[in-house]
Amino acid sequence: MIGRCLNVLAVIISICIFLISDNASAQNEWKAYEANCCTIQYSDDEHLRTFTLRIGGFRFTSEGLDQRLSLVKPRIDEIMEKVQAALDMHPPEIRIKIFLYPDFRSLGKEFRKFTLTRKTPLAFYAHKTRSIYVDVSSITDGVLAHEMAHGVINFYFKTPPPAKMQEILAQYVDLHLWD
Numbered sequence: 374m375i376g377r378c379l380n381v382l383a384v385i386i387s388i389c390i391f392l393i394s395d396n397a398s399a400q401n402e403w404k405a406y407e408a409n410c411c412t413i414q415y416s417d418d419e420h421l422r423t424f425t426l427r428i429g430g431f432r433f434t435s436e437g438l439d440q441r442l443s444l445v446k447p448r449i450d451e452i453m454e455k456v457q458a459a460l461d462m463h464p465p466e467i468r469i470k471i472f473l474y475p476d477f478r479s480l481g482k483e484f485r486k487f488t489l490t491r492k493t494p495l496a497f498y499a500h501k502t503r504s505i506y507v508d509v510s511s512i513t514d515g516v517l518a519h520e521m522a523h524g525v526i527n528f529y530f531k532t533p534p535p536a537k538m539q540e541i542l543a544q545y546v547d548l549h550l551w552d
């Protein structure tokens with residue numbers, strides 16, 4: 374009898390945990406902008422604006438700075454094309470998500486879900502989730518290209534090359550992005 378009661382209690386507790394976690398994920402809703410290579414995931418328009426500005430997505434026109442958020446799409450694809458050209462690697466099935474975080478602290482919180490032993494970088498790529506994670510307050514086109522290079526390398530090789538070799542290639546892309 375006690376065993377049965379405990380079973381019922383376990384079911385009730387697991388339903389409660391499910392409802393609580395479901396509610397928590399609903400609070401953290403991500404909006405998406407689809408580019409050809411990537412999906413940009415963001416929770417606030419202001420983060421997307423800062424990101425687009427910092428990676429050089431907005432353009433000057435005769436009427437001043439064009440700040441349409443949709444300009445993030447061609448800019449992301451332009452940077453990805455440069456990265457692939459620099460590496461001469463064009464994995465046809467590449468598809469990456471780019472998650473935008475407003476500051477270093479919130480990026481760090483995400484980073485600690487992957488590892489507890491390393492210091493939080495300014496941005497990182499995780500092949501497990503096929504995603505780049507960035508702090509929009511410090512991102513540059515070079516840093517983004519560096520992380521995209523990690524993505525391209527991981528999609529291109531069936532067995533991804535060692536971390537050190539990837540790092541050398543990604544740093545090369547960062548340095549020579551606009552050569």
Ligand SMILES: [Zn+2]
Nearest residue numbers: 519523540543
């Ligand atoms: Zn790197």
